[in-house]
Amino acid sequence: MYTSGEDVLDFRLNFTVTKKKRAGFLNMSTYNQETVILDNVRGRLESGTLTAILGASGCGKTTLLAALSQRLRGGTLSGQIRFNGEVIDRTRMTKMSGFLPQSDVILDGITVREHFYFMIEFKLPNITRMEKQHLIQKSLRKFSLNGDTKLINLSGGEKRRLSLATELLTKPQVLFIDECTSGLDSFSALSVIHTLRDLAGFHNELKLSSPSTSRIVLLSIHQPTSDIFHLFTNIILMNAGRVVFHGTADEAKTLFDSMNKICPTRYNPAEFYVNTISDPRQCLEIVNYVTSKKKEKIYEDYEEEFDEFCTSSSSEMSLDNEKDERLSWLCQCKVIAHRSILNFVRYPNHYLIELLILFIFSLVIMSVYSNISLDSESSVQDIKGFLIILATEILFTFVYAVFTLVYVELPLLRKETGNRLYSLSAYYVTIVLLMIPRIITETFMYAAIIYFATDIGSDFMIFLSIAFSIMLAGLCSMAYGFFLSGIFSSFFVGIELSGIVDLVLLLVSGMYTNVKFVPLLKYISFFFYANETVSIIFWSQVDKLKCHPNPEIQCFANGTEVLESMGFGTTEFDIYKDYLYQFILTVVLHVFAFLGVRRNVRRSGFY
Template structure:
């Protein structure tokens, strides 16, 4: 394939960027077989599925290559495997060489950019911010901030995004840029660095034909003018777009059926008996005549191929029979008990059943014939002189001295001190542009503090007041934890896909993300519980000293923070937000039951005692109870039967809290628990994303 010009180019060597030529990378893959582990359809069934089978080929630098094939043929998998995005537990055999040297998947990720099929971009960012964010993190630190920003704007101009620079990306809830603009933005975020190798999965899907042409034209320039290796999987491009590509790989059932120059494809399949009608888009011909024969689409008048079948490809697929219409049962029944009509109905029903069975077996036969036809296309490629030449060239290239990969081809990774502020700024902007989240939390804080304040308004200092104090303190502890768990679980869980995508493309590391994200979250987990305390503390009428209020507010802050840390932990444990939400009660209820309110801590069954020690609610409740009851005078009313000298210390003894440490000690444990939960959340997040970088 190397050295040939495509049809619409003058036969001159395309100009290249000034600079070291070693950034040109050739990707060679030989005998690649990729097998994933799957759940067997039935007991004892096969647990592995081969998605790529013995695939060999080469992607050249300074050339634009298209990977085509029917849906499910393995295009995405081939790109993912070559770019190093596959799970460690899946099995990959064969070789991937870059400039003649074997590379690890980590290295592959460092030298390549990948535009995935789905666009996952933080929805509150504007186009400008998203491009500048990628530029700031990916471009080398030798460039100034102004240069990086300028580069981002150049890419915006190139991709025709300059008119939407200040529009937000948007989501299903917030209207933002169009699907096509989102596609181009994803491409732009990868293109800011112009990686030596660029993989694009469905680069033009969702784009109108003119924009698709423009985007592919840009990719062609990136390949030709800048010497990059650009590989795109593409579905049914227009004729104009198709001819922008230099080389083509066609996959069917995880195997190659053509690999060569774009303009040779029609001739290759023509020689196999698949003739391309005049004035037909070659890409349409590939899909409609070669990958899916017309007979398979239900048209048996022109079964493909039209050749003699000497190659074994001239199968006429059976036509699907038309189903007879079913008789109107109710019509017959309503016409009376006409036996003749009933007999006709039964016959018609039997006829319909037989026709349905025939249709089913015809469909099965059609499917088998189609599989056979694809198998013959694979065999034809394997036995073709083109494949033999390719294998010879692969072998000789492997034997040649390997040029290796220059350090210049590896994309930069910004240091922590640059990542963290950028991520924190973005998280702040995200929170600012999502005002409903904060307003919702604020409204919840004010509403609940007023409700609890009104329910327990000015508690008395008699025995009934003791019960009210116990109940209200427990309610506050539970509210402090539950409120923040649920809030953060949804926010963090919905942001996780963006983090996973960006982390997978090495935009930033886990420490920078986690620390900046937590620091941005922290102020609201201090301000809101303090506000909550200010409203309800004095309404309820707890001990009115500054020290008592201070300890109370600190407890509420720590309860809120432990809830937030627990929420992050659970959202990191489960990939699916709805699963995380549904299992949350399983975590919370035992922690609540053994916190000391429902079951006296001295009477908890021995096999459950450990739960109380890991319950933040227990330490929060003990701290609040000690803060309120220690030194409290209780004045029982005459109709209450109080023990003589009944006071707060005796209440604490009844609750089993006398020997459970001071307020400060319990808050110390709570503080340590927040950190322990954050550490657990960090580890859970690392475990969830580690496969993306391993």
């Protein structure tokens, strides 16, 4: 029962997922198959306790943690989760709890101190600068972390302590931890469990800590050592989505001994219990025994106790009145931008490699087209090819730079938006704005190297106009990259299928055919806008062309005739029209891209 000053998390949950299965001749027909992941899982967690969920792989440990912490996506979750008698929804649970997933998802380039600074900016924006510095120093000291170490250089144990310290910045009342010792050596694992035991506020086997310092700690663990097992105040044994046992280690020993299932001397109790309940026959025997004898807390008059607890009004909590301390939208953008820029400055190797590749690529193109001129008899065909390469090739760089970036940052994005550190819109707008300087810089560098290396590249104003047109197409290609990352949930599937989309966009761009034959489709291709605007800018200032001596080869008197032969516009108005249409296409792509990225972020919970 709930007592004043003691926090209690009470739950009763079922979780099922529905998957489509194929059947019939050549698997032509489909049907929905419902799978039970959590089967009437019930329990009670109290502050000042360290509770471990034990069970074989696939028994539902992580799913239970995700369900309790309200991080599940998809499927059907039924039942109730109550904290001190009040129903907890996702928003409230996020505010009052911390969640550590199995993998530590962090930025590589920033330092530990900077990581704490940004997390405090997101989580505790209203405290003073002095308080922030004090909290950073306290966290570094308490968890034995070096503030000047880059996150990429941290060991597995240090990353785990960093993630734990990050969740504790807001002093959560409930802490959920998935596979807390995964990837750690025995010493580091034992150290982490000791830390969690202290955080729960359990000392000397008695609840001596005050309510303000005690909390509920629930973790899942796969194969704890004997030393670690004896540090748990309570254990939950799970098999096939059901709770087989919930109680203390001593109660577990009493239960198994009473059923003549005695753990051998010098044998790991955790391993013995998990192996025993993994046998379906023995598991059913234990469940039936517990139910009939009512030996275990979770079954002892549970229905009456649960209903009485749920209707209790003695709770002193006022979750409805909790203030949301999230940063304003603009401040979120500012902090995200600051962190991204700092991470880029500290870890620029990837971008420098991309710049080097772009530079080499520019030199290769320059070497091929360096001798073209308007005086050549084959000048028209040569310059057509040159302008196409100049206008379109760099756009692929922007598309797949963005496409890769989104998938690389998706785990971090899913984690931080799931924890309500910032909104997805703030992240999206910030990343788009940060990409713009890169597009401008790379476009002008690329265009300058290629354009001025040829005999036709002498007019600086024409160069600026061409580079500006390519830059606008680059901004549109960036939106297209975000769009691809939104419509494809898998990176590798996206890479494979995006090539087909790219081919369609190239076919209607005027590169391979006259755009008169694709009067509508061309407007969805940023390659077309780049190709047409660059062509108009160059050819409109060519008043006279030299004809080939062979009369069978088509002769163009001036640049206007060249443009007409390709189906392009011939006036300055056509350029501005393309700019307007391209702007509209960019906005539309960004809207659908944002919706797609949001769908991918919400597709599954972060756990």
